[in-house]
Amino acid sequence: MEANLQNxxxxxxxxxxxxxxxxxxxxxxxxxxxxxxxxxxxxxxxxLSPGQILRMASSDMLLCQFRFDDELLLGLMSNHDRDNQAARIHATILAASQPVGRLA
Incomplete structure (x- = not known):
């Protein structure tokens, strides 16, 4: 199971x-x-060269992360009851206002 998850x-x-x-x-x-x-x-x-991408990808650490650690953003992205286009625009605005990843 662990090996499958790592793959x-x-x-x-x-x-x-x-x-x-x-x-x-x-x-x-x-x-x-x-x-x-x-x-x-x-x-x-x-x-990144193709080789560098392959080396980075081979890590068992997930390189991407969820951006919806904000309950409102998560609700907007998952709510199908509202006007989908308006919710997506609102979610984009909220996501754009969050800090971006930077080098340490």
């Missing part, structure tokens, strides 16, 4: 890093907002 984390890490790099190449500003990262982290992700 799932590695696959998720790889998918996340590849998607993040692709998003940043396509539209850096929008990607930074959607990923919740600052310019310094975005620059590092863009520069």
């Amino acid at each position: 799932e984390i590695k696959e998720l890490n790889l998918a996340y890093l590849m998607l993040a790099q692709q998003m940043l190449h396509a539209d850096r500003e929008a990607a930074m907002l959607k990923l919740g990262v600052g310019e310094d982290i975005a620059a590092l992700i863009v520069k």
